[in-house]
Amino acid sequence: MSLRHALLGLLVDHPASGYDLLKTFDTSLANVWPATQSQIYGELTKLADAGLIVVSEQGPRGRKEYTLTDPGLAELRRWLTETEPQRTTRSDVLLRVFFLGVLTPQQARDYLDGQAAHAAELHANLKALDDSIDWDDDDLSVYGRIALEYGRRFSAMQRDWARWALTQVKNK
Amino acid sequence: MSLRHALLGLLVDHPASGYDLLKTFDTSLANVWPATQSQIYGELTKLADAGLIVVSEQGPRGRKEYTLTDPGLAELRRWLTETEPQRTTRSDVLLRVFFLGVLTPQQARDYLDGQAAHAAELHANLKALDDSIDWDDDDLSVYGRIALEYGRRFSAMQRDWARWALTQVKNK
DNA sequence: AGCTTACCTTCCACTCTTGACATGTCCAGA
DNA sequence: TCTGGACATGTCAAGAGTGGAAGGTAAGCT
Incomplete structure (x- = not known):
């Protein structure tokens, strides 16, 4: 709803x-x-x-x-x-991680590498967006900025996680 | 699909x-x-x-x-x-942030505070789960652990973001 | 005047998701 | 023996979300 x-x-x-x-x-x-x-x-x-x-x-x-x-x-x-916000989110990106074992390590790394690149790009875009906006002190600015900051932190987290995950997938 | x-x-x-x-x-x-x-x-x-x-x-x-x-x-x-993972996710938690301006600053802070608490709890639970598992070197362990690490980082990010957001909502 | 583009809404068919209801079987313990 | 709880599947209605077709109006440009 x-x-x-x-x-x-x-x-x-x-x-x-x-x-x-x-x-x-x-x-x-x-x-x-x-x-x-x-x-x-x-x-x-x-x-x-x-x-x-x-x-x-x-x-x-x-x-x-x-x-x-x-x-x-x-x-x-x-x-x-x-009302409590619904917190059950679906993550296609993460779901796939569970099944990377059916691929070769190289394919798994390719996948994680792609995710890292995507997140890095998103993060850069959000930073550029943030810089381009002239933030005021009104409600819209305050809460809009809080939301944008969420996106920045989220994409940074995804980027760093994917890069870290890459180091965990060994050649076998 | x-x-x-x-x-x-x-x-x-x-x-x-x-x-x-x-x-x-x-x-x-x-x-x-x-x-x-x-x-x-x-x-x-x-x-x-x-x-x-x-x-x-x-x-x-x-x-x-x-x-x-x-x-x-x-x-x-x-x-x-x-196939590319679908990245369009819906976030009820974040959607609400956009509209916090219709509430009083105190109500807005209550909301953010609740989110911070929830994320902190989730983070603690995931840490406990991580500690309780004996991770092996097999595929399931490697990729399961990568997925769990995602959850840890995500909940930590949400917790820190909500706490930061609290400081942005001034009394007026 | 004619043409194109943007504006604006409605309807339809399909899949995905939720929640509840219905139905029944096997097994362990009092 | 009986009874509750776990095992196990199936169906249905309603809502949410996707994608596209259809249909029409106003405005701007040449």
Whole structure:
């Protein structure tokens, strides 16, 4: 049910259309909670039916701009304070590690090397992104920066782990 | 399609029944790729239909023991070497961070504090687990240990990040 | 005026995942 | 002997997520 609340959260600051939200998901939220167009439009309809958002303006080309309602904001707060985040994540990258034994050591190293390279690249990109942003002191900046820092630390951790793992796979 | 390959991977070492595999998923694989009973039994049937595994023995209580076939092993190897791991993960924990601005600073800190505590606990548990295992030099040990090390580093990173984030949320 | 591009939404078919329910068998201990 | 707990599989409904097709409007450019 997180998509639901992600949409509510994005509507806190300003009204937006499905199309606007779709772009937000494709860019800034893509690394945290990817969502497709069909999912977003569908969920918006459900949220409007539930009264958590309303169509506040109809624009050209059938554009519908949604605005958060008071019950919607209350629901967002309830979600944040009263429900526990779901922590069960799936990691395809890590799952494969369990089965590297069926490959040759060289193939296993190739895999880990690829992961290290990927993580290193991501880390560099995030650093560049961080440097390019002029961080303010407002809420969006504070929490946006905290989220970005998570990405930086995570990618650094993955990079270092993969490099360390490489040293553990001996030739046999 | 990872569940499919996870099952193939588990059948490499020794034949197993759906029930056996279910227990493996609930224990050792739970943190990497959780799966429910209905999923596992369903997927095993599909894998058998596809000829990637076969029923090698029928036991008491309708027990069906599955064994990996050569095409099954080939498919596992193909998956490991020729397909890229899917890296799009969803993080409920991180998603919420984006919206902490709608709460009071104190509530936001409570949230981060909870995450720090949770990560610290997980880290301690993994360390204890690591210490309790007698690691050998075989494949299972090497790659199992690499996977466990990932968990250790990940939980440490989350713990430290949450603690750092706490210092970023000022009273206003 | 005509063409292209961006905008904007809806619908559909499919797979994956969850949770619950249903059904029954074997075995060990009181 | 009986009874509870572990063993063992199957099915079903509902929700979440993916990918793509379809259909149409407005705006900008030449």
